[in-house]
Amino acid sequence: MSDDPNAPGAAPERSPDPTMPRTFLVLVDDTEELRMALRYACLRTRTTAGRMVLLRVVEPPDFQHFGFIGDKMQSEALGDAEKRLQRLAAEVQKDSGRMPMVMVRQGKTTDEIVAIVQEDPSISVLVLAAGKGKDGPGPLVKGLAGSFGARLKVPVLVVPPHLTDEDLQRLTT
Numbered sequence: 803m804s805d806d807p808n809a810p811g812a813a814p815e816r817s818p819d820p821t822m823p824r825t826f827l828v829l830v831d832d833t834e835e836l837r838m839a840l841r842y843a844c845l846r847t848r849t850t851a852g853r854m855v856l857l858r859v860v861e862p863p864d865f866q867h868f869g870f871i872g873d874k875m876q877s878e879a880l881g882d883a884e885k886r887l888q889r890l891a892a893e894v895q896k897d898s899g900r901m902p903m904v905m906v907r908q909g910k911t912t913d914e915i916v917a918i919v920q921e922d923p924s925i926s927v928l929v930l931a932a933g934k935g936k937d938g939p940g941p942l943v944k945g946l947a948g949s950f951g952a953r954l955k956v957p958v959l960v961v962p963p964h965l966t967d968e969d970l971q972r973l974t975t
Contacts (some may be wrong), residue, residue, distance in 0.1 A: 805898040824852035825924045835931035842961045844897035845974035852901035856890055859911040885939045912950040919956050927959055934963035
């Protein structure tokens with residue numbers, strides 16, 4: 803890709819605009835650590851008068867033998883994603899004082915995160931939380947050292963897994 807910001811396909815320029823609220827992107831997945839990332843982002847949204855985007859990525863089903871069954875599985879997954887995002891959005895509004903934007907995308911999670919960051923220049927931080935289980939920090943946090951991290955054009959904030967609510971309060975004010 804060219805370094806020319808005007809080249810076709812170039813990512814939108816991200817210049818610090820003090821009038822634009824900080825936008826925190828949080829991936830909604832099925833991990834325990836989601837709650838920690840959401841709590842941190844809610845507190846930061848409140849203290850910075852920022853915005854939050856909740857993203858749920860529905861990956862294509864592995865079952866591809868019969869198109870109808872795969873389509874039905876995908877349709878159900880998209881419906882479930884919408885319902886989950888609406889429930890979380892209500893919680894986020896209560897905790898942060900602002901209604902988040904919600905997005906459902908289809909594809910590979912890392913590709914969709916990168917695409918959204920490229921499409922929306924207001925997104926200023928990707929908030930992830932590290933896992934605390936024996937499997938390590940999680941695939942996205944692990945991927946930050948590789949091609950996933952190299953493709954991102956925003957800072958990534960990784961919330962450590964063992965913080966208390968008091969720790970989060972202290973760190974976000």
